[in-house]
Structures are given as structure tokens and as C-alpha cells.
Amino acid sequence: xxxxxxxxxxxxxxxxxxxxxxxxxxxxxxxxxxxxxxxxxxxxxxxxxxxxxxxxxxxxxxxxxxxxxxxxxxxxxxxxxxxxxxxxxxxxxxxxxxxxxxxxxxxxxxxxxxxxxxxxxxxxxxxxxxxxxxxxxxxxxxxxxxxxxxxxxxxxxxxxxxxxxxxxxxxxxxxxxxxxxxxxxxxxxxxxxxxxxxxxxxxxxxxxxxxxxxxxxxxxxxxxxxxxxxxxxxxxxxxxxxxxxxxxxxx
Numbered sequence: 529x530x531x532x533x534x535x536x537x538x539x540x541x542x543x544x545x546x547x548x549x550x551x552x553x554x555x556x557x558x559x560x561x562x563x564x565x566x567x568x569x570x571x572x573x574x575x576x577x578x579x580x581x582x583x584x585x586x587x588x589x590x591x592x593x594x595x596x597x598x599x600x601x602x603x604x605x606x607x608x609x610x611x612x613x614x615x616x617x618x619x620x621x622x623x624x625x626x627x628x629x630x631x632x633x634x635x636x637x638x639x640x641x642x643x644x645x646x647x648x649x650x651x652x653x654x655x656x657x658x659x660x661x662x663x664x665x666x667x668x669x670x671x672x673x674x675x676x677x678x679x680x681x682x683x684x685x686x687x688x689x690x691x692x693x694x695x696x697x698x699x700x701x702x703x704x705x706x707x708x709x710x711x712x713x714x715x716x717x718x719x720x721x722x723x724x725x726x727x728x729x730x731x732x733x734x735x736x737x738x739x740x741x742x743x744x745x746x747x748x749x750x751x752x753x754x755x756x757x758x759x760x761x762x763x764x765x766x767x768x769x770x771x772x773x774x775x776x777x778x779x
Contacts, residue, residue: 562642
């Protein structure tokens, strides 16, 4: 992707979720995150989303109506996967265009949104449900776990060797090692067994993007310093999920 101006440059948009200014994030089990996997209640939750949350979010979630409408228009040919396609397209879109309703706002709401999700004040039920459903459906077509990479300019703790972690939000990674412009501070090489290749539906298909869901559990198996990044965390999927909010809106 060629960046013409700094004000409009997505710099890989959400492939690696790199911020202009570095931030420090924890590497833990993300206890307060939204992590509903909808296992056992997928159809019931979709009915609830369509009958209640989508219309509610069109009215109350800043930027959602236009962003969702635009994403649906881009997915007009995917009749059986239209909402799922739209969720991927919106999530991978340019945050300068989808202001107030991009991956930035969505991930921020997801990382600490457990209480809001349970109390009906979470603002992204539609996007969260269809992004989860999209990843799960696409994952079924994959025959094996995937090795992916992620660069950031953010800082994470290094006292996490052999600990289990979750990212606490949907996390963008790539099937190919990305160029250094995406970040040099903290990088990840990971095996994901619940993430899915979303290239076909991404706003930027050349990025070979794999979305990792917030409920996948990883173990930190190695931490290298000053190799292809200042700190490289090697993660291996525990091949299990943890979904504390499973079907919380259906119970």
C-alpha cells in the first residue's frame, strides 16, 4: 500500500494495529474483554442481532450506520455471507474514512467491554457477532493451524514466558512477515488454530490477513530480543478457547 499523505495513510490499516504513538498493553488472559464465542447459541444470537441490536446501533453507535451500509454495498454479491463479509470489510477498512466506527473504536470497546456487553451498553454487538461468525465459518475451510506474524510499535511486558495469554480483541496478523514500517518495537510470530484467513473479504487483500479471535488461548513459548524486531514473542496456540461470555445475551 502506497501512502500518499500522512493524514490519509492507513499504513497497512489494521493488519498489525500499529499506533502512531506507542502504547503499553498487557499480555494476560484479558479477563475484562468481550469474548463471546456463541457456541451453542449462534442462530439465536443472530436473530437477536437482526431484531434488536443492528437497528439500535444504527441509531446510537456513532458512525455505524454509514460504515455498515457502505460495507454491505461492497458485499452485495455474497448473499449467503453478506453480513459476515461486511463485518470483515468494515473492520479492515481505513479508520480515516470510517471515523468513530473503525477497528480502533471497536477494539478499544472490546478489550474492556465485558460489563458493558452483559448490561446491553456495548455498542458493537452487530460487528462483534458477524466478525466472530465470519472467522468461525472461514476457519472451518482451513485444514490446519496457521503460522502468522504481527508487527507493532507498542510495548508489552517481557515477564510472560510460558504464560497463557489472550489478546482481548480481534487481532490482525499476516501470513507473511510484514515490512518494518508496520512496527519495530514488539512483534509476534504465532501459531493460531482458531484464526482465519480473511484475504478474500478484506479491504486490502494484498496484506494476506489472518484475524485471530479474542477467545483463543496462546502460550508464550519464547521471547527473542534484537532480531527482526526489538522484542519478538513466539506464541503457540493451546488449541483451546476460553469464552467467559459464551451465550451471555441468550441466557
